[in-house]
Amino acid sequence: MSVADVDSASFRMLVVAESIRLFSEHGYESTTVEQIASAAGMSRRTFFRQFGSKEDVIFADHESLLAQVDETLASYDGDPWSAVCAAAEVVFSHFRRDRDLAVRRAQVVQEVPALRDRELVTTYRYQGAFEEFLRRRLPDEPPVRIVAYVAAITGTHNYLLRQMIRGDTDATLDRLRRELARVAVALGADVDRPEAAAGDDGSQQVTVVTYPAGTPPDEVARRVAAQLRKS
Structure with a gap:
């Protein structure tokens, strides 16, 4: 070919x-x-x-995927906070469609330190795209809120992506959608997809996280993840 x-x-x-x-x-x-x-x-x-x-x-497909993410963000018909969740779903779906390839790539990457470093850099490219989009669409929003929100969204996505690759049958697109909606609600974003925030029984679920001003984004994401595990 x-x-x-x-x-x-x-x-x-x-x-x-x-x-x-x-x-x-x-x-x-x-x-x-x-x-x-x-x-x-x-x-x-x-x-x-x-x-x-x-x-x-080994990461060449990310170029096309990043382009899809940009297109999703640009064309999303709703509030910017939800656009980031929708773009994260695009990434998850890409790897779930060919899970076998994702599994084999993870195995190769795990064995090569240079590839592990490159994978981290690639992950930050998605995070950077989300932050740039929100800053552009929400110029009056405090930068720390945008950074905290994106860190929590990407952290939740990456956790469930790893679980999916490891064979966790509960790590589905629907599960990701629910957890991202919880993160958005927890951080005060104006999510316009309330159906995604519903629990398995159809009830609305809210996760609340408090943290001091100036808390590093990674710590915010950790606290959000801890609350989600309790939900």
């Missing part, structure tokens, strides 16, 4: 899948760029032009 046979997003997913397969079978260090390029049906030169390096290729 060549570059011309598939669209750009599908092609990138193909190369990501082939690279992860080779890394899983032969080890990250032992797998060469030539092997990845050959498996994906392209030249070594095309590989470097399209993906840059072995470290880049």
Whole structure:
């Protein structure tokens, strides 16, 4: 299969899948760029032009996913706080659609320190996109509130994403939607999707978290997660 046979997003997913397969079978260090390029049906030169390096290729689908996130944020017909929740759902759905690939990638990343660091950087790109969007749409909102909100949303999403990859059958899109709505309510956001905040029995659930002014965003996210576990 060549570059011309598939669209750009599908092609990138193909190369990501082939690279992860080779890394899983032969080890990250032992797998060469030539092997990845050959498996994906392209030249070594095309590989470097399209993906840059072995470290880049394993996360290459994130470029298309980040574009989807930007599109979701820009086109969401509702309040900005809810747009961030909707964008987080897009990310979760992407990995849930091909859970096997997500599992194999997690296994490869866990074994290579450089890839673990790169994964953190990639995660912060989503967080940065959410923060930039909210600052642009809500210019009068205190920056600390935006940072705290985004940290809590991404922390909740990443926790359930990890659980889904580990095989937790309760880590579903519906569960994510409910938990994100709880976080939004807890931090005082004007969520416009009240149905998402309902509990399993249909009742409305509210989680309240208090914290001193100046509390670091990571600590806010930790407290929110602790409250959600109690809910």
